[in-house]
Amino acid sequence: xxxxxxxxxxxxxxxxxxxxxxxxxxxxxxxxxxxxxxxxxxxxxxxxxxxxxxxxxxxxxxxxxxxxxxxxxxxxxxxxxxxxxxxxxxxxxxxxxxxxxxxxxxxxxxxxxxxxxxxxxxxxxxxxxxxxxxxxxxxxxx
Numbered sequence: 001x002x003x004x005x006x007x008x009x010x011x012x013x014x015x016x017x018x019x020x021x022x023x024x025x026x027x028x029x030x031x032x033x034x035x036x037x038x039x040x041x042x043x044x045x046x047x048x049x050x051x052x053x054x055x056x057x058x059x060x061x062x063x064x065x066x067x068x069x070x071x072x073x074x075x076x077x078x079x080x081x082x083x084x085x086x087x088x089x090x091x092x093x094x095x096x097x098x099x100x101x102x103x104x105x106x107x108x109x110x111x112x113x114x115x116x117x118x119x120x121x122x123x124x125x126x127x128x129x130x131x132x133x134x135x136x137x138x139x140x141x142x
Contacts, residue, residue: 001056004049008036011049021058029058039077043069064088 003011013030015021021029032053034046050066064084068074073087080086 002052002054003030004032004052006045006048006052008034008042008045009049010034043075 001015001017003013005011010033011030012033015029032046032049034042034049036042036045047066047069050062050069053060053062055062067088068084071087073079074083
């Protein structure tokens with residue numbers, strides 16, 4: 001774990017590198033605060049701080065906050081208590097759909113590979129299995 005530092009950044013945390021997060025932990029393990037002479041400076045400092053943050057072993061909300069800090073509505077100051085629900089529920093649905101497409105693509109590739117292996121084992125009569133295997137795999141190397 002590496003926490004951010006520098007001008008206009010404060011990190012409040014009770015965790016440290018090597019600490020084991022208990023199974024029933026408070027989701028707020030660390031809190032970073034940025035301030036500046038104006039809103040834009042504070043946003044720039046927080047972007048830098050989030051880029052400096054390094055946490056291993058657990059998932060964090062850092063990517064979400066990085067996204068929020070670059071969202072056009074956030075930058076315009078168009079905020080409300082439903083900001084995350086309003087602008088990120090649609091994005092989450094898109095990400096879930098992408099993940100499902102990726103899983104389906106991987107499954108199709110594995111199925112195709114297994115089918116190819118079955119076809120190799122059941123080569124037509126008179127066809128040498130090694131010859132069929134060579135033909136099937138020649139396309140993989142190109």
